[in-house]
Amino acid sequence: MKINSPLEAYKYLPQTNCGECGEATCMAFASKLIDRSGKTSDCPPLVKEKKFAKKLAELDRLLAPEIRQVTIGAGEKAVNIGGDDVLYRHKLTFFNKTKMFFDVADNMEEAALVARVKQIAGYKKFYVGRNLLLDGVAIRAVSNDPVKFAAAVKKVAEVGIPMIFCSFNPAVLKAGLEVAKDKNPLLYAANKDNWKEIGELALEYKVPVVVSAFNDLDALKTLAKTFAEAGIKDIVLDPGTYPTGKGLKDTFTNFLKIRRAGIMGDTEIAYPIMALPFTAWMAGIADPVSASYWETVMASVFTIRYGDIMILHSMEPYATMPEVHLAETIYTDPRSPVAVDSKMYKVGNPTADSPVLFTTNFALTYYTVESDLSSNGIDCWLLAVNTDGIGVEAAVAGGQLTADKVKDAFDKAGFDLKTAVNHNTVITPGLAARLQGDLEDKLGASVKVGPMDSGRLPGWMEKNWPPKK
Amino acid sequence: MAKKMKLSDLTSMFAGMDVEALEGVTIEGDIEIDLGGLGGGFDPMLAAALGQESAILAQHFARLAGMFGYPVGIGAPAAAPAISPALAAPKLKDLIPAKFDVANIAEWTTQIQEVPIGNTSADGGSRGKRVVVGGEKALPFFPDAPMPNRNQVTIDVFDMRIGLAKAVKENYDEVMDSPGEWAKKNVEKFNADMITIHLISTDPLIKDTPAKEAAKTVEEVLQAVDVPIAIGGSGNPQKDPEVLARAAEVAEGERCLLASASLNLDYAAIAEAAIKYDHDVLSWTQLDMNAQKELNRKLMKQCNVPRDRIIMDPTTAALGYGLDYAYTNMERIRLAALMGDDELTFPMSSGTTNAWGARESWMVSSPLKEDSDWGPREYRGPIWEIVTGLSLAIAGNDLFMMMHPTSVAVLKQITQTLFGMIDTEQVDIAKWIGAEV
Numbered sequence: 045m046k047i048n049s050p051l052e053a054y055k056y057l058p059q060t061n062c063g064e065c066g067e068a069t070c071m072a073f074a075s076k077l078i079d080r081s082g083k084t085s086d087c088p089p090l091v092k093e094k095k096f097a098k099k100l101a102e103l104d105r106l107l108a109p110e111i112r113q114v115t116i117g118a119g120e121k122a123v124n125i126g127g128d129d130v131l132y133r134h135k136l137t138f139f140n141k142t143k144m145f146f147d148v149a150d151n152m153e154e155a156a157l158v159a160r161v162k163q164i165a166g167y168k169k170f171y172v173g174r175n176l177l178l179d180g181v182a183i184r185a186v187s188n189d190p191v192k193f194a195a196a197v198k199k200v201a202e203v204g205i206p207m208i209f210c211s212f213n214p215a216v217l218k219a220g221l222e223v224a225k226d227k228n229p230l231l232y233a234a235n236k237d238n239w240k241e242i243g244e245l246a247l248e249y250k251v252p253v254v255v256s257a258f259n260d261l262d263a264l265k266t267l268a269k270t271f272a273e274a275g276i277k278d279i280v281l282d283p284g285t286y287p288t289g290k291g292l293k294d295t296f297t298n299f300l301k302i303r304r305a306g307i308m309g310d311t312e313i314a315y316p317i318m319a320l321p322f323t324a325w326m327a328g329i330a331d332p333v334s335a336s337y338w339e340t341v342m343a344s345v346f347t348i349r350y351g352d353i354m355i356l357h358s359m360e361p362y363a364t365m366p367e368v369h370l371a372e373t374i375y376t377d378p379r380s381p382v383a384v385d386s387k388m389y390k391v392g393n394p395t396a397d398s399p400v401l402f403t404t405n406f407a408l409t410y411y412t413v414e415s416d417l418s419s420n421g422i423d424c425w426l427l428a429v430n431t432d433g434i435g436v437e438a439a440v441a442g443g444q445l446t447a448d449k450v451k452d453a454f455d456k457a458g459f460d461l462k463t464a465v466n467h468n469t470v471i472t473p474g475l476a477a478r479l480q481g482d483l484e485d486k487l488g489a490s491v492k493v494g495p496m497d498s499g500r501l502p503g504w505m506e507k508n509w510p511p512k513k
Numbered sequence: 514m515a516k517k518m519k520l521s522d523l524t525s526m527f528a529g530m531d532v533e534a535l536e537g538v539t540i541e542g543d544i545e546i547d548l549g550g551l552g553g554g555f556d557p558m559l560a561a562a563l564g565q566e567s568a569i570l571a572q573h574f575a576r577l578a579g580m581f582g583y584p585v586g587i588g589a590p591a592a593a594p595a596i597s598p599a600l601a602a603p604k605l606k607d608l609i610p611a612k613f614d615v616a617n618i619a620e621w622t623t624q625i626q627e628v629p630i631g632n633t634s635a636d637g638g639s640r641g642k643r644v645v646v647g648g649e650k651a652l653p654f655f656p657d658a659p660m661p662n663r664n665q666v667t668i669d670v671f672d673m674r675i676g677l678a679k680a681v682k683e684n685y686d687e688v689m690d691s692p693g694e695w696a697k698k699n700v701e702k703f704n705a706d707m708i709t710i711h712l713i714s715t716d717p718l719i720k721d722t723p724a725k726e727a728a729k730t731v732e733e734v735l736q737a738v739d740v741p742i743a744i745g746g747s748g749n750p751q752k753d754p755e756v757l758a759r760a761a762e763v764a765e766g767e768r769c770l771l772a773s774a775s776l777n778l779d780y781a782a783i784a785e786a787a788i789k790y791d792h793d794v795l796s797w798t799q800l801d802m803n804a805q806k807e808l809n810r811k812l813m814k815q816c817n818v819p820r821d822r823i824i825m826d827p828t829t830a831a832l833g834y835g836l837d838y839a840y841t842n843m844e845r846i847r848l849a850a851l852m853g854d855d856e857l858t859f860p861m862s863s864g865t866t867n868a869w870g871a872r873e874s875w876m877v878s879s880p881l882k883e884d885s886d887w888g889p890r891e892y893r894g895p896i897w898e899i900v901t902g903l904s905l906a907i908a909g910n911d912l913f914m915m916m917h918p919t920s921v922a923v924l925k926q927i928t929q930t931l932f933g934m935i936d937t938e939q940v941d942i943a944k945w946i947g948a949e950v
Contacts, residue, residue, distance in 0.1 A: 132848065134841045147950075167885045171833065175883075184946045210946045243605040258942060261613035269611045274604040289937030292930050297656045305615040312611055325950040326940050337896055337919075341927045344900050348840075348907050357950055361888030365873055366900040369833045373904070378841040408835050415872050418880065499870075 046106045050074035056103035058089045114278045117206025118228045125352040126316030141375030143179040143353045149186040150196035165205045176368040182355040185211035190219030214241035258284030285320035287327040303350040319351035336363040382407040383433030388457035392423035401471045402427040413498040420502040429453040436475040447482035617657040621851040625649045631741025632768040641739030646911040647860030654931040664928040667707035668699035673714040678875040680894040693737035703918040709743040716747035724759035731760045743770035750778035761786035773797035784816035797826040806856040829863040831871040832901045847909030862912040868901035895919040
């Protein structure tokens, strides 16, 4: 983004405060544009009225992220990569989390290939109320045979997941494109030997393309610049991913330098970067568990430092689970806490004898308490009170967690302490102990103060539950 | 019968033939010449020839159409551009050379304090080596400035048998009743750079071991190994100052790391013991950069702890359980320090073992039916600890408190690779597409 204050964006808006965008003022809309929670297309006058056309174009140019955003795949599973504006996520947050593509080889038995693609497409891991997924399939042209490659592409395309075509042979890539014309696959890759042919393919089929130069940033920039001048917009950079030793250190350095140059305004190299943790499997690591570990380690390094898309091999759960979690971690907005729905949750199979607890709707607090309870087999009722996603201690101090709010939450959940349970007792977090008296008055219930840390709940329950009459 | 033919099809048809002009072309039925979408292997000379022929054809069609009263001039312009060889030629002709260059970060002006841990005989102690953490002038592993000191790993020892994840416990089961043997195993077998002895039995709610007795455990560990040690209390804010002061006394002159001073206990007592008996202080706060500044300031200004005796622990939350906050907190602290905030220019330490609190690291299988298979937990736990630690290494962490031997080995391998210490034979990655895996 070339601008960073709402005031600068405001200059390009109609300045009528018409409210059509849903904001009360153009200034409020301008700040949404700056933090990227709103788009220029959300402003109807700007889009519809001819007199604003020039301003709209200029504003779009100013608001475009420093790193180009590239779309791979088509339909609802299409993925976006790139689009970042900062080097450090706390400054703005990172957008478009690292996309993970897993490989298949075009010489695999058809049944095995289809099974693996389905496994990739069907992967999910529950996390903070959602599922973490894998993003696509990279088809390696091991055969180097256009016919075999096209056949593999056809099979993968049937599953409807974004694809990367991997070959340095233009005839092979062309064969793949012919059977998957409308799927918008990413072509891997144009290098110093084949760039003319691959570039022409990218132009002809209008697909994104990787330019590749191993450990040679001059050559990489040369390829990217040449392509851009020819009208290819959707470029991904592959500076080579060496799996071990000084090679890996060089790769890390290359990623940093490319992203820094892009963010600092060198538009000729401001494209998403591809990492290939896959090369861990070429490092001569004999034991597959160790190779998987090393691939995960490489994936972690490049998830944090600027890998926008990566090709991986191991589908072992111990490799993929930390990978998807880390991508989620690094691409979570650190400026606004993640919250869960404010409502009454059942942990295990609670009955009328089970304890009733409450905590905040800050996702981290909620899921920590929830897992502390469920992993210890404590059946109970757990109310998530809306504290605007703030943790217990800070919410008590800041007034987001009060006796009134707790009562409100019980009422909204339709949970009547006098009828739903037979003990009319509530357990408050230890960090909210000071609410005890107020809560007893408001709820008309007995309020017990739980431990400061939900990790101590099991021991606390042993001593304090069921409540003595 | 409409038969569509692309120009590129014609060119490939005539590929290899020295065609300069087309003569005697017979046209049957309708012909549509598509001049867009020129494929690879396109021959500009041939295109020019074809273009001229097309243009002539188009003129014929236009005249014919005119004769029959059809609108004229629709077909002709579509074909006309092909007359110009410049337009028909491929868009990619020559490489446009470019030089890559990017400047270093100018705002990084301040070096992180170097803090030594452990005194050798030359320093008046009995450690076989000393480790030094800190000293960075750039973010970790960044090319802007060399990193003078690599990351260090200290492996945990507890002063009593405790509950541990199965994958961890099986490595320590036979030494868990002897802190000295446990420490020895960590160093000799698992390559620990340091040992952390946690005096958790001193907690009034656990065994309430008196400080004096806990101090004996510290002596035992100091005798069992000659690496530097960190001394941890039980986390009980009432008891810890007394326990750590007593431990500091028996470890006088060894330059141990006292863990921890925090805002919710008598940090002054811990600071005083550190200065009096020649130790370092771990300044621990909970995911709050401003609290970290406050505590560091108090240690320096109120308690007069020298700068080279402070290491910070800004709290480690596990992967999937708040690592996003831990990561950002550390990265912000390190960036602020590099830009001159002298209340934050200290090396950092991470309780990486917190990763074992994540259910993904220890639970037998997912409690949720919808999840894809979690696989065997024996493999999940160590990588959870590795990824948690590695993320923080990249954010700026220097010292890692860890538990699983595999995690220690892999974390050391990757951090030392990024540090530049590890040389291997270069892999020919150009062959990755065809690799047999």
